Amino acid sequence: MPPAPSPMVRRRRLGAELRRLREAAGLTGDQVIARVGWASASKLSRLENGRSRPDLGDVLDLLDLYDVTGSTREDLIAVTRDAGNTRGWLRSYPVMTQRQRGYAELEAGCAEIFEYGPVILPGLLQTAEYTRVRLLSSRELIPPEDAEDPETEIAARAARQSTLSRDADAARYEAVLEEAALGPRGGPPEVMAGQLHHLSRLGELPNVTLWVLPAQAKVSDWYLPETAFSIYRFADPDDPDAVAVEALAADLILTEEAMLARYVRVFDWLREAALSPDASLAWITEAATALGPPPDVGAVPLPPSSTPPVQRRRRTQQRSS
Template sequence: MPPAAPSPILRRRRLGTELRRLREAAGLTGDQVIERIGWASASKLSRLENGRSRPDPADVADLLTLYKVDDELRDELLGITREAGDMRGWLRNFPVMTQQQRGFAELEAGCAQIWEYNPVLVPGLLQTPGYARYRIISASQVADEAGEPDVEDPETEVRARLARQSLLTRSPDAPRYTAVLEEAALGRRAGPPEVLREQLVQLCDLAMLPNVTLHLLLRDTRVADWYLPPTAFSVYRFADPLDPETLAIEGGFTDVMSTEVNTLNRYKVVFEWLCSAALSASDTLSWLIEATGRQTDPAGSTVAPGSVAAPVQRRRAPGPLTTDR
């Protein structure tokens, strides 16, 4: 596997922050910059400074010249510019990915640690081809009926999702990945029995990777103070300490990403609560192994107290979100 690459999304945001800082230090307004460089679009600078567009090295070089940036900082920022526009390896092979999946793929690039929770689905990084295919095709059908098709080729989307999963086994710098799975995500509504059994087998295999920790939250388990997480979310920590932790809140068709510290801290507390309420990693693996034999209903009912997967009120929370190996 290739080494971890910088996250293009984070590089764009860092570059934008630096460009805005340099413009303000030069005492220039956005309109003045547009006029002096001769750009036709007034929104071009705004998109660059807000990290919303892939930067053109020539455009960034023009800005750095205007701002009279010294050679050392210029070289650093042009390097970040190249990283911000580099889709890295397999991602270039899937240009028709939906914007939603591309956003997650870019966040995962260069990631050192991921915490993930989804109340209704197996997270994308853990999905089998069959499970992913049902998720992508059904979402595509909703978009088509709404008159806003967003998937040109579902099979390409499936292959792209599977390619994203290579980061869990890349060597030597695979990220540490911890996920809390809901029992409902493995229930009958998620797909045919053979698809669910294949998914359970894959979860067993992934749970045995040294960098992967899975926790199962059983259907009737109470989270601290009866808390109910309202949505799926992920927290990303990056190898480069200058790239801020990032929160991704996943909606059905739109996602919100934030680096705001107070919001991040709240979701990190929620994740710790979920891990504490869920089965331990070893009990989760035992539950998954047992469930592979229940092909007609892999998660049909909560395991009875006293069995290997009996609910436990408090479990050890995950370690601090850190890049330490």
């Protein structure tokens, strides 16, 4: 079954709508706090910025104050329930960890995902053995209190990957992968052999498009992307698009339209500079064959009985809002 709507995205959607309603009512934050009788002055700010789990009673107080009725009120009550339904969302996954949870929340309910992998392959594409190498290679950088069992982390990442291969409502997925991310620095030869064979299989799915960016490719006017990033678009058009920017210590989540437009444009540049999807798949298959047959272990298998959703592979113009 498709995952429940992302609580993170619904919190952001709810917060933006509550801010719009407050401004339309001509009220300041202090005025709202005084009228609803909340003790904390920061409570409204956290709610409007999507940083706290909303309480339905609090939201009803605000809707009453803003005189919101009818279908708009009912829609916002439903969004509030989704935003607070963390347990319901987690039931969509057999296992989850705190490190994987942020990305899993963004991927939940996605209609489209666009990712750029300059050095490390995106998590949705990784085999178990490749993930294990990534986790063990960075274990000294993770504070002990934040460290998870590597095998649990691997299982959690595998659970996320169902978004590409589930029987119904699988997300449309595109990834631009630098040639460097597919090279020998990623892990031992047997690990990279399994990883490349796995990518070759994924690239055959009708909802998955992979683009290989050769080392000598010129991107736009010699543009160089600073870091990996992911763009998320959701099945519900009222849920705000989001961009996740990877960093060493923490990831940055952006929803501002101007910021989103920049990353959409960069992804377009990267895609235009990359090999075509057919040529990219041939490149990956040839590189995998050169490393040898796929190992018996390591690949996160696609469900053997699944039938990928019938989607026409096409290159569409991304909107900038």
